[in-house]
Amino acid sequence: MYKAYETSFRSQSLSLSERFWGISFSYVLLICILAAIGIIMLYSAANGNWQPWAMRQAIRFGMGMAVMLVMAFMDVRIFLRYAYVFYFGVLLLLIIVEIGGHVGMGAQRWINLGFIKLQPSELMKIALVLALARYFNSTTLQSIETTKGILVPIVLVIVPVALVLIQPDLGTALMLLFSASAIFFAVGVQLWKFGVLILCGIVSMPVAWHFLHEYQQNRVLTFLDPERDPLGAGYHIIQSKIALGSGGVFGKGFLNGTQSHLNFLPEKHTDFIFTMLSEEFGMIGAVFVILINFLIIAYSFVFALRSASYFGKLVAIGLATNYFLYVMINIAMVLGLLPVVGIPLPLISYGGTVIISVMTGFGIILAVNTNRNINIGKD
Amino acid sequence: MNRDNDKGKILIIRSLILGGAELFLLFLLVFRLYYLQVYQADKYKTLADENRISTRLLVPPRGIIYDRHQNMLAGNEQNFQALMVAEQTTDVDETLKSFKKIMPLSKDEEKRIKKDLKRNRSFVPIKIKDNLSWEEAAKILLNAPDLPGVIIDEGLSRYYPYGDIFAHVIGYVSAVDESDVKDDPLLEVPGFKIGKSGIERLYDKTLRGQAGNQKLEVNAVGRIMKEIERVDGVPGEKIDLSLDVRLQQKAYELLGEESGAVVMMNVNTGEILAFASAPAFDPNMFANGLSHDEWKELNNNERNPLLNKAVAGLYSPGSTFKMVVGLAALESGTLSKQSRAFCAGKMSLGNHTFHCWKDIGHGYLDMVEALQHSCDIFFYEAAQKLGINKIAAMAKRFGLGKKTNVGIENEKSGLIPDTDWKMQRFGEPWQQGESVISGIGQGYILTTPIQLAVMVSRIANGGYEVNPTFRKADNHHANENKSMGLAPQNIEIVKQGMYDVVNTPGGTALMARFNFNGQKMAGKTGTTQVRRISMKERQSGVLRQDEIPWKYRNHALFVGYAPHDNPKYGVAVLVEHGGSGSSVAAPIGGKMLLEALKLDATDKPID
Numbered sequence: 013m014y015k016a017y018e019t020s021f022r023s024q025s026l027s028l029s030e031r032f033w034g035i036s037f038s039y040v041l042l043i044c045i046l047a048a049i050g051i052i053m054l055y056s057a058a059n060g061n062w063q064p065w066a067m068r069q070a071i072r073f074g075m076g077m078a079v080m081l082v083m084a085f086m087d088v089r090i091f092l093r094y095a096y097v098f099y100f101g102v103l104l105l106l107i108i109v110e111i112g113g114h115v116g117m118g119a120q121r122w123i124n125l126g127f128i129k130l131q132p133s134e135l136m137k138i139a140l141v142l143a144l145a146r147y148f149n150s151t152t153l154q155s156i157e158t159t160k161g162i163l164v165p166i167v168l169v170i171v172p173v174a175l176v177l178i179q180p181d182l183g184t185a186l187m188l189l190f191s192a193s194a195i196f197f198a199v200g201v202q203l204w205k206f207g208v209l210i211l212c213g214i215v216s217m218p219v220a221w222h223f224l225h226e227y228q229q230n231r232v233l234t235f236l237d238p239e240r241d242p243l244g245a246g247y248h249i250i251q252s253k254i255a256l257g258s259g260g261v262f263g264k265g266f267l268n269g270t271q272s273h274l275n276f277l278p279e280k281h282t283d284f285i286f287t288m289l290s291e292e293f294g295m296i297g298a299v300f301v302i303l304i305n306f307l308i309i310a311y312s313f314v315f316a317l318r319s320a321s322y323f324g325k326l327v328a329i330g331l332a333t334n335y336f337l338y339v340m341i342n343i344a345m346v347l348g349l350l351p352v353v354g355i356p357l358p359l360i361s362y363g364g365t366v367i368i369s370v371m372t373g374f375g376i377i378l379a380v381n382t383n384r385n386i387n388i389g390k391d
Numbered sequence: 392m393n394r395d396n397d398k399g400k401i402l403i404i405r406s407l408i409l410g411g412a413e414l415f416l417l418f419l420l421v422f423r424l425y426y427l428q429v430y431q432a433d434k435y436k437t438l439a440d441e442n443r444i445s446t447r448l449l450v451p452p453r454g455i456i457y458d459r460h461q462n463m464l465a466g467n468e469q470n471f472q473a474l475m476v477a478e479q480t481t482d483v484d485e486t487l488k489s490f491k492k493i494m495p496l497s498k499d500e501e502k503r504i505k506k507d508l509k510r511n512r513s514f515v516p517i518k519i520k521d522n523l524s525w526e527e528a529a530k531i532l533l534n535a536p537d538l539p540g541v542i543i544d545e546g547l548s549r550y551y552p553y554g555d556i557f558a559h560v561i562g563y564v565s566a567v568d569e570s571d572v573k574d575d576p577l578l579e580v581p582g583f584k585i586g587k588s589g590i591e592r593l594y595d596k597t598l599r600g601q602a603g604n605q606k607l608e609v610n611a612v613g614r615i616m617k618e619i620e621r622v623d624g625v626p627g628e629k630i631d632l633s634l635d636v637r638l639q640q641k642a643y644e645l646l647g648e649e650s651g652a653v654v655m656m657n658v659n660t661g662e663i664l665a666f667a668s669a670p671a672f673d674p675n676m677f678a679n680g681l682s683h684d685e686w687k688e689l690n691n692n693e694r695n696p697l698l699n700k701a702v703a704g705l706y707s708p709g710s711t712f713k714m715v716v717g718l719a720a721l722e723s724g725t726l727s728k729q730s731r732a733f734c735a736g737k738m739s740l741g742n743h744t745f746h747c748w749k750d751i752g753h754g755y756l757d758m759v760e761a762l763q764h765s766c767d768i769f770f771y772e773a774a775q776k777l778g779i780n781k782i783a784a785m786a787k788r789f790g791l792g793k794k795t796n797v798g799i800e801n802e803k804s805g806l807i808p809d810t811d812w813k814m815q816r817f818g819e820p821w822q823q824g825e826s827v828i829s830g831i832g833q834g835y836i837l838t839t840p841i842q843l844a845v846m847v848s849r850i851a852n853g854g855y856e857v858n859p860t861f862r863k864a865d866n867h868h869a870n871e872n873k874s875m876g877l878a879p880q881n882i883e884i885v886k887q888g889m890y891d892v893v894n895t896p897g898g899t900a901l902m903a904r905f906n907f908n909g910q911k912m913a914g915k916t917g918t919t920q921v922r923r924i925s926m927k928e929r930q931s932g933v934l935r936q937d938e939i940p941w942k943y944r945n946h947a948l949f950v951g952y953a954p955h956d957n958p959k960y961g962v963a964v965l966v967e968h969g970g971s972g973s974s975v976a977a978p979i980g981g982k983m984l985l986e987a988l989k990l991d992a993t994d995k996p997i998d
Contacts, residue, residue: 200398254435256428313406347424
């Protein structure tokens with residue numbers, strides 16, 4: 013089954029130098045700019061200290077950089093080959109975390125590797141994209157357009173989503189669901205099927221509501237009306253809007269954000285770091301960050317479209333969408349447009365796993381771009 | 392193969408749509424940013440400032456109260472308290488232990504400290520002990536190395552240097568409670584005290600001053616980061632009272648252990664020079680917070696130290712009312728200077744017999760003699776002829792039966808009855824016998840000592856409507872009191888009678904007379920029964936006052952003025968259950984007037 017790849021793999025392999033010069037340096041630069049902004053904001057979050065966050069973030073970004081480059085140097089066919097292996101490996105980890113979480117104290121979402129706390133759900137975001145891309149690469153349009161033909165990928169999606177949901181991590185589960193939906197959309201699943209799915213979703217909402225934890229219900233209710241609990245659950249979003257709004261066009265200046273530095277703004281180094289940035293650098297800083305992210309996503313789609321292989325295209329689109337979901341959900345959340353779901357702003361929020369996860373994704377996207385002229389068979 | 396091409400095409404088209412949608416959504420965030428950071432920026436800037444800026448009121452020092460010669464009657468005393476900031480000490484218990492070695496703490500105090508420590512964040516200063524003197528504070532500071540986290544905070548507390556003798560005039564300050572109108576943000580300041588009684592209450596707004604404020608930057612948990620702005624308040628204004636410390640002291644000295652009241656005023660200006668109600672209490676106790684036991688003791692005292700007898704004590708004026716009856720008779724033409732009556736010791740009206748205080752009677756006498764001897768029969772007959780309404784009208788012109796509104800709380804209006812009043816109150820017509828006893832200030836008539844002081848002052852100044860005040864008069868203004876419209880010769884008759892009471896043998900206050908550089912006083916005694924003397928007692932001989940229980944003894948009264956020929960000072964004295972006006976109240980009145988004259992002579996002319 014893999015024989016066919018072996019031959020083409022050898023004949024079309026790129027040299028190391030080709031691979032190096034194939035890396036899009038402007039793309040890497042955009043990523044570095046974003047990470048630099050993140051480190052600067054973490055320095056501010058600690059009231060002008062490298063400890064405890066900025067320095068560690070810089071180190072993790074360095075590690076992420078290394079991971080990204082390793083990925084960028086890969087032959088894209090390796091991702092195809094190991095897509096399922098990776099997927100099932102991560103699924104196994106998810107199950108282990110689930111069992112371990114129940115045995116241990118409370119709901120644990122990570123495995124401690126010593127230097128990093130590994131969240132399998134983060135890895136699943138990449139694994140799911142690779143697995144779906146591999147599946148759809150090998151199938152036909154006829155098959156995609158039948159319900160039977162998308163049954164297997166639906167199962168591929170539902171199992172990890174369900175596992176993440178019971179952790180419980182609603183945000184990540186939704187992200188998995190959304191990025192999977194984007195892939196289903198991209199490969200040509202008829203729109204009416206999405207319509208049916210959304211309809212089912214709406215119908216099952218009251219039922220799902222009962223399965224939500226109380227704190228999750230509160231988050232949704234608070235999102236709908238932050239004033240219902242201004243000192244409790246609504247506090248975050250109210251304080252976030254105050255911080256943002258009071259920043260104005262030019263901001264209060266670096267290290268001068270009153271809402272952030274006087275601790276009115278919660279989680280300023282993680283989920284609400286964009287708020288802090290907007291308070292200190294104003295609308296100008298906020299728009300700049302959005303612009304960089306806009307360019308990263310635009311580049312990713314350009315890379316996808318330039319790729320000659322169906323698999324490469326789909327992987328790049330899936331990973332780009334995954335990154336987009338992070339950025340969109342986080343910013344919309346702190347702007348009060350979405351409920352507070354606990355999604356960080358990658359590269360800027362403090363957090364190791366997310367850096368490694370998105371940098372891996374960027375590395376794969378870069379590899380797709382480098383290997384854009386390599387044809388990959390349908391099988 | 393064709394379908395494979397389609398598969399690729401669909402992917403390209405769909406990913407263009409997907410990418411376009413994602414980028415468009417990101418772009419939309421900019422609009423939200425614009426809405427929050429430009430359109431609503433002002434609103435959120437205000438909210439952010441409300442978050443970070445905490446405004447604290449700075450309490451201004453309370454105005455000082457002085458007597459007429461700039462003696463401080465109420466002031467502010469520096470007062471220290473020891474506070475502890477838990478986060479600045481490594482071991483709270485150890486620090487408290489060291490503190491106890493320097494200054495003992497009661498079990499209750501310790502319990503409260505522990506509770507406060509638990510309830511507050513570690514940077515909030517907790518009170519360990521307050522009301523510390525400078526010496527105590529210094530002792531704590533000296534031991535600072537053993538007391539990490541202990542700080543000394545200074546504040547001002549109200550202080551009354553003369554203690555109880557001004558309690559019923561100056562009053563006291565106390566903590567704000569629910570019933571107080573919260574018209575000033577200062578009232579919301581924890582620990583703020585407002586005037587609850589007397590001058591402190593009357594001029595509270597003047598004394599209070601205006602709050603300053605301090606804008607502090609605080610973080611989300613309330614820790615103070617820095618001071619942003621400070622506006623100092625306006626200290627309370629000082630108040631100069633008409634009172635004279637020396638006369639006030641004299642009044643209390645003369646009242647001694649008795650229960651009673653002394654009010655002395657300037658008969659021309661109405662300035663109150665002495666205002667005593669005995670026994671009194673220490674207002675410093677109120678300012679510092681009263682314990683339950685202290686409160687109970689004050690409340691249960693038979694002599695009622697909390698009652699301001701000068702304005703809120705109601706007493707029959709007794710014989711001190713006779714001037715009013717006399718003037719009513721003279722003014723109405725019912726009697727003249729020459730009108731005489733025969734006193735046989737008693738008179739009959741219907742079934743009732745009315746007695747003179749002198750069993751054997753006074754014989755024939757005119758009004759001057761009747762006043763001098765305080766003959767009851769003369770005034771019984773006068774009242775009988777006048778009728779109550781004429782007496783009541785005259786009494787009211789002298790300020791009886793209504794509040795003086797001098798500004799002390801709980802003032803009583805007293806009672807001057809007339810026929811309408813009786814009908815309204817009891818639904819029964821007025822009886823002639825009731826007029827008769829009203830003639831000697833008994834019956835329904837009730838007055839307060841300050842009303843009696845006003846009454847005697849209006850007689851003394853020749854019939855001018857002087858009103859009492861605690862504010863020192865502005866002496867550049869001439870006496871602007873309205874004339875009451877009484878015939879001067881009639882007032883002279885009454886004043887002659889009052890002069891004879893003190894200075895002519897046979898007068899009831901002869902023992903109290905003095906002659907200070909030719910200045911003498913005039914006055915009128917009064918003795919009122921607090922219960923009826925039964926026929927049986929009258930027959931078996933009236934018991935001596937010191938043989939019956941204190942609370943059944945007669946009230947002793949005296950009103951007087953001096954100097955008699957150019958009156959300046961008027962005084963009213965009441966001694967509850969003191970015995971007789973002649974022997975108890977008149978000497979006090981005399982000594983007060985003499986003291987006033989003496990002080991007048993030694994004082995450098997201030998006026």
